[in-house]
Amino acid sequence: KAVVSTQSTGVRISNTMFIIALLSLFLLQVAPGSTECLRHGVDFGGADIGHRKAYSLQECFDVCKDLSGCKSFTFRSWTNDCWPKYKRGGNSGPTLNGGLTSRNMECGTTKSDQSCKDENTDYARTAHTFNQCETFCRNTQNCESITFRASDSQCWLKYRRFGAAGPTYVAGLTSLNMQCSDPISVTDSKCALEGVDFWGADIMSQNADSFGKCIHFCEHTSGCASITYRPSTYTCWLKNKRGGNSGPTLNGRLTSTNMDCGTTKSDQSCKDENMDYWGADLGGRTAHTFNQCETFCRNTQNCESITFRASDSQCWLKYRKFGAGTRRVTGLTSLNMRC
Numbered sequence: 001k002a003v004v005s006t007q008s009t010g011v012r013i014s015n016t017m018f019i020i021a022l023l024s025l026f027l028l029q030v031a032p033g034s035t036e037c038l039r040h041g042v043d044f045g046g047a048d049i050g051h052r053k054a055y056s057l058q059e060c061f062d063v064c065k066d067l068s069g070c071k072s073f074t075f076r077s078w079t080n081d082c083w084p085k086y087k088r089g090g091n092s093g094p095t096l097n098g099g100l101t102s103r104n105m106e107c108g109t110t111k112s113d114q115s116c117k118d119e120n121t122d123y124a125r126t127a128h129t130f131n132q133c134e135t136f137c138r139n140t141q142n143c144e145s146i147t148f149r150a151s152d153s154q155c156w157l158k159y160r161r162f163g164a165a166g167p168t169y170v171a172g173l174t175s176l177n178m179q180c181s182d183p184i185s186v187t188d189s190k191c192a193l194e195g196v197d198f199w200g201a202d203i204m205s206q207n208a209d210s211f212g213k214c215i216h217f218c219e220h221t222s223g224c225a226s227i228t229y230r231p232s233t234y235t236c237w238l239k240n241k242r243g244g245n246s247g248p249t250l251n252g253r254l255t256s257t258n259m260d261c262g263t264t265k266s267d268q269s270c271k272d273e274n275m276d277y278w279g280a281d282l283g284g285r286t287a288h289t290f291n292q293c294e295t296f297c298r299n300t301q302n303c304e305s306i307t308f309r310a311s312d313s314q315c316w317l318k319y320r321k322f323g324a325g326t327r328r329v330t331g332l333t334s335l336n337m338r339c
Contacts, residue, residue, distance in 0.1 A: 039103060064084045089140035093139070096126050145162060197251035199249055280323040
């Protein structure tokens with residue numbers, strides 16, 4: 001009899017080969033290019049070049065590949081809808097949508113350097129984890145940084161490093177620049193003025209867990225020229241002028257620095273002993289030594305000269321060379337910052 005038994009060896013082999021063929025076809029459909037590039041359950045909303053019908057992921061991938069200017073696509077398998085896009089990540093980056101699969105044509109699988117991740121700092125969309133938020137940024141055109149809130153899975157993608165106006169301390173937030181900056185040196189004693197306040201000219205104050213983090217915030221805040229830091233309370237003041245509003249003053253609890261710190265000392269060959277440069281004052285303050293008074297002037301915006309009285313440690317900073325004028329006064333020493 002020419003009856004084919006389903007238990008026959010030949011048919012079992014044929015069935016096995018058929019299953020392998022189906023699996024191969026399935027993999028071809030769901031894996032255009034690298035599977036690392038596919039974003040299952042993700043929509044790249046907007047930036048559509050148009051809409052096409054496609055009967056597999058591979059076909060949608062091929063549509064985008066053959067379409068001039070196509071940077072990414074989103075595919076909905078149960079309706080066979082394919083949306084090619086002219087921007088990576090669509091119009092504003094990935095969002096979660098369980099019925100869709102998306103991919104960038106140049107997919108960027110290399111993760112960012114997370115050594116510069118800022119805990120409790122703010123720079124939305126839903127992302128299940130911090131790493132998924134980072135992946136969303138990697139897959140979004142012009143995305144430079146992220147902020148993630150784990151408590152409700154909120155993810156914000158940013159088109160500038162550190163967001164709009166620089167970092168601010170917010171408990172529960174974690175932020176990241178996609179490209180980390182070089183480590184900041186905080187051990188340069190020539191720049192850090194311990195026991196010194198740069199009072200006033202504040203842009204903002206915020207928490208920073210170290211002097212170096214305070215410098216880090218200033219470097220990436222528009223218009224920031226100097227900082228003052230109080231380690232006992234982790235308070236960091238960002239300033240829009242060198243030396244604050246009117247130059248350094250002594251305060252044992254604080255440490256300050258200018259971002260352009262001016263470590264080159266003035267030429268003291270033109271120091272005037274027993275000479276007062278009167279007037280044109282930026283303000284008087286205490287300085288322990290003549291050299292400290294000179295350092296205060298170097299770290300004060302528009303300071304051109306000084307007068308120092310050693311008997312009571314008084315230091316006057318001046319906004320003009322020679323002040324408003326000169327006169328002989330025993331016990332005073334004066335100096336122009338540029339001879």
